[in-house]
Amino acid sequence: MDILGFKSVSALRKAVKNGDSSALEFLELLNEFLKGGIKSEDITVRGKLDFLNYMNIQIGYLKHEEFKAIFLNSSNQIVLNETLFCGTIDRSVVYPRVIIEKAILSKAKGVIFMHNHLTPSKKDIELTLEMQELLDKVDVKLLDHYIISETENFSFYENGLIDYL
Template sequence: MKNILGVLGFKSVGALRKAVKAGDVNALEFVQLMSEFLKGGIKSENVLLKGKADLISYLNLQMGYLKHEEFKVLFLDSNNKIVSDETLFCGTIDRSVVYPRLIIEKAILSSAKGAIFVHNHPSGNLTPSKKDIELTLEMQEIFDKIDVKLLDHFIISETEYFSFYENGLVEYY
């Protein structure tokens, strides 16, 4: 990744993020291109999750710089391979309406055994709202009934994240 960034004139991922935030057209095009490539690669290649750090970097680059909220779900098979990576809901600068029925439908259609929720907070404040927590607990309860495990729910900013699992808001066994 550093070699690619160097060719593009960026010394680090942080420099790329700053250029994206500043509206640099080349940086924006690169991030959009990589995002589309990664979406396509994930969907067609069935990539095995290799670690949380790689996942968080991918999500930070894909969603962290957005000026509006988006809610995506990564659906996984029984081997924790991503079978579907879908942005299901787009919102405004501080909220997104999420419909549990659509999430359940997508989980069933993708034959998912696991799911990871991800949404961004354009403000940079990673504290989950009451609605974020309620939705997560509600969906975890519904997923348990249809034999799908909610593995985590991440809130993403440009450089950081909040994990519901790491903070005791999602439990699985």
């Protein structure tokens, strides 16, 4: 993969940390997209790996914890991509009511959770299972929950912690 001349996401992330102007411009573009300033058709994500790399650039390198929700319509198009909660170095408070409200208001049929640290905690697993149950009650499927760090990604679905079929 080659992003702006960088051979990996970690190289791009390092360039952002070091203040490289082209890497910072790329990050600005991503942030503007997240705020709704760029339409989703302006950025193409080809498959899971591109999606994870895109998300990794956004939150994988942060020093504080962030919890994002990506809400999808019935065609799996992103209808809302939002950081719902920011936390401290190792924790953020997640309110299920806010997630349900966002899902209903965005008319989502599916949601993917993302947050950043190394491995899932017991609380992460409990929250994910609770949210899966609550979302099912309002006809929204929890498609996955990814934990992203600078070096690794963990999928609740791929590791058998959630099942949406």
